[in-house]
Amino acid sequence: MLAVKRIILDVLKPHQPNALEFCKVIAKAGSDYRVRLTVLEVDENTETLQLEVTGSDIDFEVIQSTISDIGGSLHSIDEVEVQNESDLG
Amino acid sequence: MDLFHQVKFILRLTRSHDIVRRYFIVNGFDGALTMLGLIMGFLFSDTIEITVILNACLGAAIALGMSGMSSAYVSESAERHRELGKLEEAMISDLHDSAHGEAARSVPWLIALVNGFAPLIISLLILIPLFISKSGIVLPVSPLYIAILIALFLIFLLGVILGRIADISWFRSGIQTLLVASITALLIYLFTSM
Numbered sequence: 001m002l003a004v005k006r007i008i009l010d011v012l013k014p015h016q017p018n019a020l021e022f023c024k025v026i027a028k029a030g031s032d033y034r035v036r037l038t039v040l041e042v043d044e045n046t047e048t049l050q051l052e053v054t055g056s057d058i059d060f061e062v063i064q065s066t067i068s069d070i071g072g073s074l075h076s077i078d079e080v081e082v083q084n085e086s087d088l089g
Numbered sequence: 090m091d092l093f094h095q096v097k098f099i100l101r102l103t104r105s106h107d108i109v110r111r112y113f114i115v116n117g118f119d120g121a122l123t124m125l126g127l128i129m130g131f132l133f134s135d136t137i138e139i140t141v142i143l144n145a146c147l148g149a150a151i152a153l154g155m156s157g158m159s160s161a162y163v164s165e166s167a168e169r170h171r172e173l174g175k176l177e178e179a180m181i182s183d184l185h186d187s188a189h190g191e192a193a194r195s196v197p198w199l200i201a202l203v204n205g206f207a208p209l210i211i212s213l214l215i216l217i218p219l220f221i222s223k224s225g226i227v228l229p230v231s232p233l234y235i236a237i238l239i240a241l242f243l244i245f246l247l248g249v250i251l252g253r254i255a256d257i258s259w260f261r262s263g264i265q266t267l268l269v270a271s272i273t274a275l276l277i278y279l280f281t282s283m
Contacts, residue, residue, distance in 0.1 A: 014176050014189060016102045045179035071102075071187040073180055 001085045004058040008079035009051045013072035019049070022070060029066045030055050050078070096199065099192040103169065105200065110254065112204040116157045118247050118266070120208025122273055123149055124215040125240040129274055132233050133281040139232065143219045150212030158205025165197035215240045244270045 013022060019037050027035045033055045041048040049072075053063060067074050100106050127149055131142045173193040177184050184190045217239065218232035228235060245263040252262025 012180060014180065016104065017098075017188075021101075043179070045176060068182075069187055071176075071180070071184055071189040073182045 002082055003056065003085050004060060004080065004082050005056070006052065006054045006079070006081035007058060007060065007063070007077060009053070009063075009067075010075040010078050011049045011051050011067055011072050012046055012075055013049060013067075013070070014046055017070055019047070022049075022072070025070050026051065026053065026063060026066055029062050030059065032056055033058070048075075052079075099188070099195055099199075102188060102192045103172070103196050105196050108165075109200055109203050112157075112161060112200055113207045114247055114251060116153075116204050117207040117211045118244065119157075120150065120153050120211040121215065121240050121243045121247065122270065123153060123208070124212045125237060125244070125270055126273060126277055128215070128233055128236050128240070129277045130281055132237070133278060139219060139222050142233070143216065143223055146212065146216055146219065150209055150216070153212065154205045154209035157208055158201045161204035162197050162201035165200045169193040169196055211243055214243060241267060241270055 017025070019039055023035045023037045027033045030053075033053055036052040036054075038050040038052075039047050040050055051067075064074055100109065124146060127146050128142070131137055131145075170193065173184060173189060176189060215236050218228060218235035222228055222232035244266050248263035248266030249259045251266070252259035255262065
């Protein structure tokens with residue numbers, strides 16, 4: 001079984017909800033998600049973020065829909081860490 | 090998310106806390122001052138049945154509520170639509186199904202309710218002595234005087250809230266709004282006694 005352990009996303013979002021609230025909503029999308037958010041750029045109406053999500057089995061679709069539900073827009077997947085767990089006892 | 094937290098979230102999302110608060114105070118003040126004016130007008134007139142006074146005041150209160158609700162909805166709806174369009178332009182994406190789209194649709198309703206209910210509730214509070222009198226309970230003082238006292242108290246209270254928002258002396262702010270009410274009362278007296 002392939003499990004996504006870590007992803008780094010490039011996201012554009014409006015100023016509201018703020019970074020903390022945005023982070024919390026993403027973290028709530030999974031039971032063991034750990035989210036690290038870095039604001040890379042601030043414009044008049046938007047913010048560009050680097051979003052790092054770690055977890056035992058990240059559901060990318062859920063994260064993507066959560067981001068768009070709160071008004072964000074996923075620009076790119078910058079880094080991914082996937083583990084093949086079928087070999088593990 | 091329960092309703093209370095959802096309301097808080099969309100208000101934060103659209104940064105509408107201040108607008109809701111402003112609408113509540115402005116239209117609440119409108120309601121209180123209108124009732125004060127009507128009741129004082131009746132007080133300076135010949136003896137009129139309490140039912141007539143109550144119906145006239147209730148009519149005005151309902152009209153104020155409806156006017157506040159519809160005007161706030163129309164203006165806020167246009168404003169939110171414009172804001173969402175600007176945000177969509179900046180995001181280069183459709184936000185219709187996002188929290189921002191939902192907020193743009195529900196915030197005008199919320200503001201309309203506050204803008205409509207503020208004058209209606211304040212007016213109904215002022216009219217309590219008239220309702221009591223109409224139900225047959227005899228009050229020690231004329232219900233019109235008690236209604237005026239309630240109106241003045243509520244106007245003072247709105248001033249106090251304004252003072253606390255502006256972080257200035259609540260007493261001074263309360264007195265300022267009372268002064269406006271006193272000038273209104275004086276003008277009504279001057280014009281009705283001509």
